[in-house]
Amino acid sequence: DAGVIQSPRHEVTEMGQEVTLRCKPISGHDYLFWYRQTMMRGLELLIYFNNNVPIDDSGMPEDRFSAKMPNASFSTLKIQPSEPRDSAVYFCASRGGHHGYTFGSGTRLTVV
Amino acid sequence: GENVEQHPSTLSVQEGDSAVIKCTYSDSASNYFPWYKQELGKRPQLIIDIRSNVGEKKDQRIAVTLNKTAKHFSLHITETQPEDSAVYFCAASPSGGYNKLIFGAGTRLAVHP
Numbered sequence: 001d002a003g004v005i006q007s008p009r010h011e012v013t014e015m016g017q018e019v020t021l022r023c024k025p026i027s028g029h030d031y032l033f034w035y036r037q038t039m040m041r042g043l044e045l046l047i048y049f050n051n052n053v054p055i056d057d058s059g060m061p062e063d064r065f066s067a068k069m070p071n072a073s074f075s076t077l078k079i080q081p082s083e084p085r086d087s088a089v090y091f092c093a094s095r096g097g098h099h100g101y102t103f104g105s106g107t108r109l110t111v112v
Numbered sequence: 113g114e115n116v117e118q119h120p121s122t123l124s125v126q127e128g129d130s131a132v133i134k135c136t137y138s139d140s141a142s143n144y145f146p147w148y149k150q151e152l153g154k155r156p157q158l159i160i161d162i163r164s165n166v167g168e169k170k171d172q173r174i175a176v177t178l179n180k181t182a183k184h185f186s187l188h189i190t191e192t193q194p195e196d197s198a199v200y201f202c203a204a205s206p207s208g209g210y211n212k213l214i215f216g217a218g219t220r221l222a223v224h225p
Contacts (some may be wrong), residue, residue, distance in 0.1 A: 032210065040167040043156070043201065043215040056212060091155065098147045101213065 004104035006092050010020045011108045018080040024073055025094030033093045034067055034077050034099065043091070049075065082111045114139040114206035116126055118216030125192050133219045135202035136184040144169070144205035145178060145185045146213065151198045159200075192223045 005024040013019050025032045033048040048078040049069045057067070064083070069075040079086055089108050093101040115138040125131050137145075146161035162169045162176045162185065169176050173192075178185040189196055200218050203213040 033212065042217045045212055045214065049214050050211070096154070100161050103155040105155050 004092055004094050004102050006090075006104035006107050008107060009105060010108045010110075012081055012112065015083055015111055016081045017079065017111075019082045019086075019109060021077040021090050021092075021109070023075045023077070023092030023100075023104060025075070026096065026102055027073065029062060029094035029096035029102075030072075032069060032075050032094070034075070035091045035093065035103075037089045037106070038087075041097040046077070049095070079109075082109075082112045087111050114142060114204055114214040116202060116204050116216040118202050118219055120219060121217065122220045124222045124224065127192060127194060129171075129192055131189045131192055131196070131221055133187045133202070133221075134184060135186070135204075135216050136182075136185075137204040137214075138183070139204065139206040139221045140180075141185060142204040142206050144174055144213075146203050147174075147187050148201045148203065148215075150201065150218075156201060157159070161213060189221075192221075194223050194225055196223055197223045202211050213219070 007022045021058055030051050034046040036044045036046055046059045047067045048055055052069045065079055067077045087110050089106045091106045092104045094100050118135045123131055143164040147159050148156035149159045150156040160171050160174050162171050162178050167178055173190050175188045199218045201218050202216040206212055
């Protein structure tokens with residue numbers, strides 16, 4: 001199993017541009033989570049899905065952020081328009097059954 | 113909502129010593145408490161977890177204890193080694209589910225040879 005796969009690993013973009021982060025969960029896992037990690041705020045849960053349905057998006061900072069999960073093997077997190085304060089490492093994680101999360105390698109986003 | 117507090121924020125020990133990291137949580141319905149280790153530039157990785165029907169769990173040099181009455185849980189690392197140096201995060205799964213995890217702020221552990 002290749003684990004949770006995220007792309008891109010690094011993204012540098014200019015303020016105002018649209019950014020799309022991608023995630024492929026582990027096959028068979030029915031939960032998918034998007035977290036953001038910064039030095040100031042630690043690991044923040046943004047949104048999570050169960051069987052492709054968004055369950056809790058209370059952590060999404062504002063309307064500029066949106067997430068989709070069109071099928072069991074793919075999810076996107078989109079920021080439009082991006083701002084410098086969005087700079088962070090974005091992690092996707094998946095879980096199946098009563099097991100712990102498996103995190104992806106993360107996407108380091110820098111907005112200049 | 114659930115709030116997880118973690119202490120200390122940094123911990124420095126000599127190789128071979130023990131290290132203890134403590135966390136408290138606010139939601140009495142929380143029932144799942146994992147610990148993650150994150151090395152510099154890497155992803156968080158699960159190292160041990162405990163469920164609310166168990167008071168203690170051990171895996172080689174690491175152990176976790178849970179006190180549901182006091183709403184706190186701790187990670188114990190014995191015979192520390194330099195490769196244990198990392199940031200450790202505790203987490204709790206609130207409201208009786210095994211779904212979302214709320215993480216503590218992390219403890220940066222440095223093990224000096």
